[in-house]
Amino acid sequence: MALSAISAELRPAPQRSGGRYIFDRLKTLLDRTVSLWIFMGGMVIIEPSPYEFVFAIVLPLALFAGMKVYRSTAPLFLLTVFFAPFAITAAFQATFTPTTTTLVYEAVTIFLLLTSFFVANYVAEAPQERMARIMRAYTLVAVLSSILGTLAYLHLIPGAYDTLTRYGRTKAFFQDPNVFGPFIILPAIFALQRMLLGDRRRIVIDGAIVLVLMIGVFVSFSRAAWGSIAGGAIILFLLVWIFEANARDKVRMLILSMVGVAVLGVALGGLLSIPSVSSLFDERASVEQNYDSGSTGRFGRQGYAFDLALQHPLGIGPAEFRNLEVSEEPHDTYVTVLHVYGWGGGLCFYALLAWTLARAGKALVVRSANRRLLIPVIATFVPLVIEAAIIDIDHWRHLYLLIGMIWGVTSGYQRLQPGENKVTALV
Numbered sequence: 405m406a407l408s409a410i411s412a413e414l415r416p417a418p419q420r421s422g423g424r425y426i427f428d429r430l431k432t433l434l435d436r437t438v439s440l441w442i443f444m445g446g447m448v449i450i451e452p453s454p455y456e457f458v459f460a461i462v463l464p465l466a467l468f469a470g471m472k473v474y475r476s477t478a479p480l481f482l483l484t485v486f487f488a489p490f491a492i493t494a495a496f497q498a499t500f501t502p503t504t505t506t507l508v509y510e511a512v513t514i515f516l517l518l519t520s521f522f523v524a525n526y527v528a529e530a531p532q533e534r535m536a537r538i539m540r541a542y543t544l545v546a547v548l549s550s551i552l553g554t555l556a557y558l559h560l561i562p563g564a565y566d567t568l569t570r571y572g573r574t575k576a577f578f579q580d581p582n583v584f585g586p587f588i589i590l591p592a593i594f595a596l597q598r599m600l601l602g603d604r605r606r607i608v609i610d611g612a613i614v615l616v617l618m619i620g621v622f623v624s625f626s627r628a629a630w631g632s633i634a635g636g637a638i639i640l641f642l643l644v645w646i647f648e649a650n651a652r653d654k655v656r657m658l659i660l661s662m663v664g665v666a667v668l669g670v671a672l673g674g675l676l677s678i679p680s681v682s683s684l685f686d687e688r689a690s691v692e693q694n695y696d697s698g699s700t701g702r703f704g705r706q707g708y709a710f711d712l713a714l715q716h717p718l719g720i721g722p723a724e725f726r727n728l729e730v731s732e733e734p735h736d737t738y739v740t741v742l743h744v745y746g747w748g749g750g751l752c753f754y755a756l757l758a759w760t761l762a763r764a765g766k767a768l769v770v771r772s773a774n775r776r777l778l779i780p781v782i783a784t785f786v787p788l789v790i791e792a793a794i795i796d797i798d799h800w801r802h803l804y805l806l807i808g809m810i811w812g813v814t815s816g817y818q819r820l821q822p823g824e825n826k827v828t829a830l831v
Contacts, residue, residue, distance in 0.1 A: 430469040437462050438526065439541040445801045446545030446587065447577040452508070455801055456515060463522065476815040477524040479759060480807075483752050484517040490719075490749035497746075498721025509722035509744070512799060517756075519801075520808040527812025530821050531774045535813065538805075543591040547613060549576035550588055550620025557623045558678075572684055573625040582795055585621045585629025586788060587802050592617035593636050593780040599664075600644050600657045601776070611664070618668060622675065625688045628795055632787035640783040647768065648776060709734035709743065719746035737792035744798070753798065757789055760807050767814040774817055781809045 441458040448455060491513060495506035527534045553576035555561045556568035568574065573581040595613040598606060621629045641657065649657060676682045709725060722744045725733055734740060742750040764782045768775065785806045788797065797803050 427470060430465065434462070434465045434469045434471070435537055437465055439537055442538050442541035442805075443545045445542070445805065446549050448583070448801060449577055449579060451579075451799070452512060453801075456512070459515070459519060459522075463518075466522065466526070471525060472529055473525050474528045474815050477521060477528065477811050480517070480521040480524055480756075480811055483756055483759075484514060484521065487517060487745065487749050487752040488514050490746045490752065491744075494719030494721055494744060494746045494749060496721070497716070497719050498724050500727040501721055501723045506722045509799075513745070516799070516801065516804040520804040520811070523805060523808025524811035524815060527809060528815035528819070531777055531813050531816040531819060533821055535777050535809070538809070539591065539594055543594070543613065546588040546591040546620075547616055549584065550616050552576060553584065554616075554619055554623050572680075574620065574623040576620075581624040582626045582628065583800060585624030585626035586632055586791065586797075586800070588617045588620050589629065589633050589636055589787075590780065590784045590802065590806065592621070592633060593640055593784050596637060597640055597644060597776065597780050599660055600641070601648060601653055607660075611667075614664070615667065615671060619671060619675070622672060623681075625684055627688060628791045632784075632791055635787040635790070636783045639786060640780060643768070643779045643783060648779070709736065709739045713739055713742035713747075713750075716743070717747045719743055719749070733796060735795050737795070737797050740796050741798055756807065757792075760785070760810050761789065763814045764810045767817050770817065772817050773820060774813055778810070778813045778817075781806055781813065785810065 437458070441455065441462050444454045444458050447453065491510040492507070495510045496503065498506045523538075527538070552561065552564070553568050553574035556564035557574045559565055561568075568576055570579075570581055574584065575581040576584045578584040578587065592614050595610045595617070598610045599614065602610065618633065621633050641661070645654060645657065676685060712720065712725070712728070720743050725740075725743055734743075738750075738754070741753045745753065764778065764785070767778060768782065788803060788806065791797065
């Protein structure tokens with residue numbers, strides 16, 4: 405007995421291996437770098453943007469940190485592999501645009517497809533934890549952009565009006581107001597779901613987030629963004645009502661809807677009392693703009709663009725359409741992708757959207773603790789797919805982020821970390 409006691413005392417205590425320590429530190433560094441990467445998605449003034457450069461750090465970190473790759477996300481990678489040859493071939497079809505410019509454009513698209521694949525696998529490993537991290541960074545940059553953009557639009561930040569607005573509309577840290585408006589919708593939809601189903605102690609914070617982001621969408625004066633946030637809110641309400649809300653939740657939803665509409669109406673009424681805001685709103689809210697009508701208007705050139713696409717199976721290359729009979733782009737993603745990536749690349753893009761919608765719909769009807777992660781993403785993605793018919797979205801970073809989120813949540817749909825029994829992805 406004495407000898408065994410002595411040997412027990414002399415036996416070395418188990419120690420954490422150096423390899424395990426480094427691995428854990430790399431995972432922590434990966435998570436923090438992903439947060440930075442998502443935050444930089446709200447600052448796309450140049451292309452390639454800082455978003456691309458930070459991802460160049462994220463990807464090798466993911467490899468060294470041992471991030472898993474799931475078989476269920478393989479279609480995203482295969483679509484990228486099939487898409488790339490068509491896109492590169494289309495780059496060489498351009499006549500007026502330099503080949504270096506067209507190749508950069510195609511490379512950015514391929515990169516964005518890879519970000520979807522990365523996000524899908526990153527989220528699938530721990531959907532609640534990873535979505536929480538992503539949405540915290542996303543909400544932070546969206547709220548910051550909305551506040552600064554709105555203040556600049558109202559001339560309340562000296563010298564910022566010319567930097568953060570364009571055409572008299574808020575663009576924040578984007579090149580165009582039509583990109584800024586849709587970008588900030590997802591955090592608003594997540595916050596709205598928290599208001600409908602979350603802790604009442606957070607309702608003031610979540611309400612403030614929704615109000616700030618909706619005002620940001622309004623002062624972008626993007627009609628597509630107006631329609632997207634309204635459609636997203638309606639889709640969210642219906643999906644939550646059908647799949648998640650109990651009787652008490654439904655009563656709260658009805659009350660909050662009435663109060664929310666009233667508060668939003670007061671806020672927008674205050675903005676519309678400013679003559680310059682009211683004048684621009686009347687112009688943007690009209691059913692048909694000057695550039696929509698006529699043979700060279702938005703809808704006229706879309707018809708010409710479709711005929712052109714049918715004549716060029718290999719595409720015509722990026723930025724070529726504006727150099728032909730019409731000086732503006734067709735502003736229809738479903739035609740543009742045929743021009744820019746050829747028939748093969750265009751079909752890959754169609755397949756990406758259709759497959760993503762199918763996965764989302766199939767998972768939605770299955771009960772899961774992670775369904776509340778999926779509902780706001782679906783509510784944002786569906787209007788964006790519809791919006792693509794009137795604007796070019798194939799280089800919108802948040803489109804591919806949404807696709808990655810849907811594939812990631814559905815791939816890890818029944819996966820919970822120890823101690824997780826409810827949705828924790830609440831910012």
